[in-house]
Amino acid sequence: MSSPPLAQEIIRKKRDGESLDPGEIRGFIAGITDGSIPDYQAAAMLMAVFLRGLDDAELGVWADAMVHSGDVLDLSSIEARKVDKHSTGGVGDKISLPLAPAVAACGVAVPMVSGRGLGHTGGTLDKLESIPGFRVDLTVDRFVSQVRELGVCLIGQTERLAPADRRLYALRDVTSTVESIPLIASSIMSKKLAEGIDALVLDCKVGRGAFMRTREQATELAAAIRVIGEAAGKQVTVVLTAMDEPIGTAVGNALEVAETIEVLRGGGPADTRELTVALGAEMLRLGGVADGDDAATRIEAVLDDGTALELFRKLIEAQGGDPRVVDDPAGVLPAARATTAIEAQADGVVASIDARSIGVAALHLGAGRRRKEDDVDPAVGIRVLAHVGDRVTRGQTLVELVHNETGVDAATALVRGSYRVDRDGAGIAAPTTRILEVLR
Amino acid sequence: MSSPPLAQEIIRKKRDGESLDPGEIRGFIAGITDGSIPDYQAAAMLMAVFLRGLDDAELGVWADAMVHSGDVLDLSSIEARKVDKHSTGGVGDKISLPLAPAVAACGVAVPMVSGRGLGHTGGTLDKLESIPGFRVDLTVDRFVSQVRELGVCLIGQTERLAPADRRLYALRDVTSTVESIPLIASSIMSKKLAEGIDALVLDCKVGRGAFMRTREQATELAAAIRVIGEAAGKQVTVVLTAMDEPIGTAVGNALEVAETIEVLRGGGPADTRELTVALGAEMLRLGGVADGDDAATRIEAVLDDGTALELFRKLIEAQGGDPRVVDDPAGVLPAARATTAIEAQADGVVASIDARSIGVAALHLGAGRRRKEDDVDPAVGIRVLAHVGDRVTRGQTLVELVHNETGVDAATALVRGSYRVDRDGAGIAAPTTRILEVLR
Numbered sequence: 001m002s003s004p005p006l007a008q009e010i011i012r013k014k015r016d017g018e019s020l021d022p023g024e025i026r027g028f029i030a031g032i033t034d035g036s037i038p039d040y041q042a043a044a045m046l047m048a049v050f051l052r053g054l055d056d057a058e059l060g061v062w063a064d065a066m067v068h069s070g071d072v073l074d075l076s077s078i079e080a081r082k083v084d085k086h087s088t089g090g091v092g093d094k095i096s097l098p099l100a101p102a103v104a105a106c107g108v109a110v111p112m113v114s115g116r117g118l119g120h121t122g123g124t125l126d127k128l129e130s131i132p133g134f135r136v137d138l139t140v141d142r143f144v145s146q147v148r149e150l151g152v153c154l155i156g157q158t159e160r161l162a163p164a165d166r167r168l169y170a171l172r173d174v175t176s177t178v179e180s181i182p183l184i185a186s187s188i189m190s191k192k193l194a195e196g197i198d199a200l201v202l203d204c205k206v207g208r209g210a211f212m213r214t215r216e217q218a219t220e221l222a223a224a225i226r227v228i229g230e231a232a233g234k235q236v237t238v239v240l241t242a243m244d245e246p247i248g249t250a251v252g253n254a255l256e257v258a259e260t261i262e263v264l265r266g267g268g269p270a271d272t273r274e275l276t277v278a279l280g281a282e283m284l285r286l287g288g289v290a291d292g293d294d295a296a297t298r299i300e301a302v303l304d305d306g307t308a309l310e311l312f313r314k315l316i317e318a319q320g321g322d323p324r325v326v327d328d329p330a331g332v333l334p335a336a337r338a339t340t341a342i343e344a345q346a347d348g349v350v351a352s353i354d355a356r357s358i359g360v361a362a363l364h365l366g367a368g369r370r371r372k373e374d375d376v377d378p379a380v381g382i383r384v385l386a387h388v389g390d391r392v393t394r395g396q397t398l399v400e401l402v403h404n405e406t407g408v409d410a411a412t413a414l415v416r417g418s419y420r421v422d423r424d425g426a427g428i429a430a431p432t433t434r435i436l437e438v439l440r
Numbered sequence: 441m442s443s444p445p446l447a448q449e450i451i452r453k454k455r456d457g458e459s460l461d462p463g464e465i466r467g468f469i470a471g472i473t474d475g476s477i478p479d480y481q482a483a484a485m486l487m488a489v490f491l492r493g494l495d496d497a498e499l500g501v502w503a504d505a506m507v508h509s510g511d512v513l514d515l516s517s518i519e520a521r522k523v524d525k526h527s528t529g530g531v532g533d534k535i536s537l538p539l540a541p542a543v544a545a546c547g548v549a550v551p552m553v554s555g556r557g558l559g560h561t562g563g564t565l566d567k568l569e570s571i572p573g574f575r576v577d578l579t580v581d582r583f584v585s586q587v588r589e590l591g592v593c594l595i596g597q598t599e600r601l602a603p604a605d606r607r608l609y610a611l612r613d614v615t616s617t618v619e620s621i622p623l624i625a626s627s628i629m630s631k632k633l634a635e636g637i638d639a640l641v642l643d644c645k646v647g648r649g650a651f652m653r654t655r656e657q658a659t660e661l662a663a664a665i666r667v668i669g670e671a672a673g674k675q676v677t678v679v680l681t682a683m684d685e686p687i688g689t690a691v692g693n694a695l696e697v698a699e700t701i702e703v704l705r706g707g708g709p710a711d712t713r714e715l716t717v718a719l720g721a722e723m724l725r726l727g728g729v730a731d732g733d734d735a736a737t738r739i740e741a742v743l744d745d746g747t748a749l750e751l752f753r754k755l756i757e758a759q760g761g762d763p764r765v766v767d768d769p770a771g772v773l774p775a776a777r778a779t780t781a782i783e784a785q786a787d788g789v790v791a792s793i794d795a796r797s798i799g800v801a802a803l804h805l806g807a808g809r810r811r812k813e814d815d816v817d818p819a820v821g822i823r824v825l826a827h828v829g830d831r832v833t834r835g836q837t838l839v840e841l842v843h844n845e846t847g848v849d850a851a852t853a854l855v856r857g858s859y860r861v862d863r864d865g866a867g868i869a870a871p872t873t874r875i876l877e878v879l880r
Contacts, residue, residue: 012616015490040483044615047487050455175484176452 007031007041014048022061029065033164039171046168046177054182059224060231062182066190067232069164073111073140073196078148080109081287085279086192087203088184088211088221089121091359092246092384094256095203096124096154098263098276098303099283101311104151105302106280108287111147112154113161113195117368117376120209120359122253125156126368127260130253130333130378134321146318152311153319162190179211185224189232199235199286201279205243206436209355215240215436222439237282240436241275245353245388247434248272252367252381254333255402261329264309271434276303278435285440334379336404341397342415349425350390350398357418358382358399364407364414380404382415389430392421447471447481454488462501469505473604479611486608486617494622499664500671502622506630507672509604513551513580513636518588520549521727525719526632527643528624528651528661529561531799532686532824534696535643536564536594538703538716538743539723541751544591545742546720548727551587552594553601553635557808557816560649560799562693565596566808567700570693570773570818574761586758592751593759602630619651625664629672639675639726641719645683646876649795655680655876662879677722680876681715685793685828687874688712692807692821694773695842701769704749711874716743718875725880774819780841780848782855784832789865791828797858798822798839804847804854820844822855829870832861 010024020028028045031037054062075082083103087093100110114136117123125136136156138146146153159166165187172178192200202225204218205211212218222238229236248269250259262268263276281295290298302308309326317323325332362368366377383400386392399415401408422428450464460468468485471477494502515522523543527533540550554576557563565576576596578586586593599606605627612618632640642665644658645651652658662678669676688709690699702708703716721735730738742748749766757763765772802808806817823840826832839855841848862868 008614008616011487015487015616038479038614040479040611040615043480043483044487044617047451047455047484048491051488051491171480174448174478175480176448176455177484 007037011041011045011048014045014052017052019055020058025058025061026065029062029069029164032167033069042168042171043175046172046175046183049183050177050180056227059182059186059227063186063189063193063228064232066162066164066186067193069190070162070194071160072194073144075109075111075144075147075196077144078109080107080151081199082109082111082147082197083199083201083283083287084110084112084192084195084197085201085203085283086188088188088205090205090243090247091120091122091209091355092248092251092256093122093205094127094248094250094260095272095275095279097127097257097260098308099280100152100154101264101315102276102299102302102308103280103283103287105307105311106284106298107151107289108283109147110152110283111143111195111197112152113157113191114154115157119368119370120356120363122251122256122368124154126376126378127253127256128154130257131316131321131325132332132334134316135319138319150311150314150318152315154315157191161194165190181217181220181224184211185221185228189225189228193232193234197234200229201282201286202236202238203275203279204238204240206240207242207244207355209246209359210243226439235286237286238439239279239282240439242431242434242436244355246355246358246384247275249384250381251358251362251384252365252402253376253378255381255383257325257333258329261309261326264303264312264326265306266304273303275434282438336379336402338403338405340401340403340408340412342399342401342412344386344392344394344396344398344421346421346423347393348421348423349428350386350388350392351420351422351425351428352388353384354418357414358384361411361414361418364410365401365403366406377404382411387430389428391425447477451481451485451488454485454492457492459495460498465498465501466505469502469509469604472607473509482608482611483615486612486615486623489623490617490620496667499622499626499667503626503629503633503668504672506602506604506626507633509630510602510634511600512634513584515549515551515584515587515636517584518549520547520591521639522549522551522587522637523639523641523723523727524550524552524632524635524637525641525643525723526628528628528645530645530683530687531560531562531649531795532688532691532696533562533645534567534688534690534700535712535715535719537567537697537700538712538748539720540592540594541704541755542716542739542742542748543720543723543727545747545751546724546738547591547729548723549587550592550723551583551635551637552592553597553631554594555597559808559810560796560803562691562696562808564594566816566818567693567696568594570697571756571761571765572772572774574756575759578759590751590754590758592755594755597631601634605630621657621660621664624651625661625668629665629668633672633674637674640669641722641726642676642678643715643719644678644680646680647682647684647795649686649799650683666879675726677726678879679719679722680879682871682874682876683795686795686798686824687715689824690821691798691802691824692805692842693816693818695821695823697765697773698769701749701766704743704752704766705746706744713743715874722878776819776842776844778843778845780843780852781837782839782841782852784826784834784836784838784861786861786863787833788831788861788863789868790826790830790832791860791862791865791868793824793828794858797854798824801851801854801858804850805841805843806846817844822851827870829868831865
């Protein structure tokens with residue numbers, strides 16, 4: 001009898017818990033990329049990997065094969081070290097927007113390739129596109145030249161970056177194989193390493209509003225990310241950050257741009273600024289331009305002295321957006337027709353806010369996507385006005401829905417359900433930091 | 441967000457090792473049957489079942505859902521109890537051919553739906569079709585009326601019997617999810633229970649030439665088969681039989697028909713007759729026409745007095761075959777052009793014969809199929825002339841290849857490799873029986 005086809009034999013090995021050798025992994029990913037491996041074999045393999053895992057050696061090769069399934073950007077013409085940040089996704093997570101210009105203003109190049117929002121989490125591209133005229137679909141040449149000139153550019157993933165990931169990701173979604181540490185880690189890293197960066201800061205969110213619900217899962221993901229980075233010879237710093245209540249005040253695209261501009265003016269919610277400073281400091285360290293406490297101080301300085309804001313203005317202008325947004329966000333950003341206040345029903349202290357429910361509420365208003373092909377409404381969203389630890393009185397506005405008369409009932413119910421207000425508030429305190437751990 | 445689609449949720453539960461409830465299983469199998477569940481979701485589910493298993497309650501429902509994915513034959517117009525036999529597949533396993541008429545001759549109806557050979561194992565349909573004119577593609581009506589009139593009919597699976605199994609089976613083959621006890625058991629039982637039988641004897645082969653290599657695996661399969669039978673309210677007797685060396689002398693379609701006729705004349709190799717008698721006796725017990733030792737005696741009687749042979753003649757005639765084959769097999773069956781003897785290279789005692797290699801050798805000669813769509817050559821095959829425990833001398837013929845000048849070199853190499861001849865033969869004895877255990 002003829003020997004069994006390669007794909008089946010590779011699936012069988014993984015199914016039986018054996019380690020795949022590099023040739024087998026590269027062959028499988030090549031088959032995913034060129035389509036010679038059909039969906040059903042890919043699906044069986046994904047489930048086998050989900051249940052059997054990948055060891056460190058396999059993980060490094062798997063991710064590398066995915067990186068090289070498409071183009072790897074050549075940023076060697078840029079002299080500065082190139083450092084990107086990736087977040088595993090949160091609610092109100094607009095950090096990339098103030099972060100990218102702040103880090104670039106300190107001399108580290110930030111070639112940022114971002115994604116769109118899906119489900120309860122938002123996406124950097126959608127937020128940027130709420131700025132009238134802003135283009136995220138630049139050519140690779142233009143992307144590279146903008147990073148060279150401004151030190152920063154933010155675009156969407158092209159068809160040619162890690163195409164194996166696109167195919168696997170679509171399949172994972174429909175085969176219940178999403179929540180697998182090696183598959184998540186290699187998906188993230190394949191896209192990031194294809195950007196041609198020197199180093200990466202991964203903001204790994206932990207908590208009720210995150211994909212990683214527990215500290216244990218997040219630590220496991222961080223380890224897998226670092227294994228892949230090491231195998232690729234890239235420095236990776238993982239920052240575990242709390243994602244229980246939404247970040248800052250704004251959830252929704254234009255609302256988050258407005259909050260970004262506050263941060264870039266040296267203000268903004270304390271947690272949004274804290275995350276920008278902490279993640280920016282790690283990027284400066286990896287970029288080799290600052291050490292220790294100096295790194296945070298430098299980010300704070302460019303936020304406070306307007307340097308980062310000026311770079312954000314140039315970035316917007318270079319990418320076709322209306323730069324006046326930085327001076328007059330309310331005048332330039334799209335506005336929704338109505339707001340609806342959701343008020344506290346009793347006196348007490350906010351004990352918790354379920355970020356996921358807030359994210360889903362924003363989705364109902366039109367701020368996000370249920371399916372990839374959905375459009376988002378840039379103007380709508382949620383203003384979170386009472387945070388964990390805040391003492392509130394009956395009738396006080398907890399949350400403001402900013403909407404276009406769509407999904408208000410569903411959003412209201414979700415927001416109400418997301419707040420837990422404790423009558424006496426004993427033992428409840430505002431969290432002092434979102435930074436749980438830094439793994440350098 | 442909308443609730444996740446049913447299929448993904450069911451896959452997730454099985455992935456996480458949870459038990460599926462009957463509605464979930466029936467919904468999934470219905471989706472497999474009507475095509476609403478795509479191949480990739482079916483493949484992910486198969487891998488999840490492979491690695492997580494099905495508990496007894498799930499197994500009964502899974503198999504029942506597969507049975508009812510298509511037509512279930514209505515044999516209620518036949519008064520006698522309807523008992524079938526299924527074999528998990530062996531080399532030289534022609535037992536269905538003498539067994540069906542022998543059991544029917546004792547008054548138990550045998551509505552037998554069989555398969556074709558694949559890989560190293562042969563198939564009953566291919567063997568029957570080596571009889572010139574024999575038709576296995578009868579309509580269901582004709583099948584039922586022949587069972588009513590003759591007490592026996594042998595046909596191929598129709599498109600409408602257990603269609604879910606056909607889809608799953610094809611997918612299992614290409615996703616490395618074949619060797620799963622619950623999937624094997626439900627595949628076998630879905631086809632058999634759809635025949636509308638009252639009871640089943642399962643010949644579960646164990647050994648190097650079988651799918652179940654170890655006694656432990658075979659016992660596990662037997663248990664799963666019995667769980668399904670019990671859930672369906674059908675009596676199932678499982679007979680574990682040894683499948684190390686090929687059964688009898690003949691391997692190959694027309695050759696096995698010739699051996700069948702020897703057995704139906706009261707002769708034939710001892711092991712072929714033993715299996716026919718033992719499995720037949722269990723069918724008579726389940727058919728309620730004989731008890732205890734009497735059952736075996738009755739089968740022996742119809743083999744020895746020509747009653748079973750006469751019924752075989754009628755069966756062949758009813759299904760369009762040339763009935764003179766029972767009187768003159770050599771004159772009626774297709775003959776190959778050549779034979780090649782493979783001789784012992786030294787004196788000694790045959791210690792073992794690897795049935796699988798003999799099966800693959802026959803495949804090379806053209807007796808079997810590599811792929812479903814291949815044709816078989818009815819005339820070719822292998823005559824196994826020296827068995828385990830036989831003392832042989834240098835130059836004595838061990839095996840005769842019966843061929844049409846195709847695949848002879850490969851078959852020769854395989855046959856040579858399959859024989860282990862021990863010089864002094866101390867401690868080597870011919871096996872006294874192939875019956876390892878009967879689970880009633």
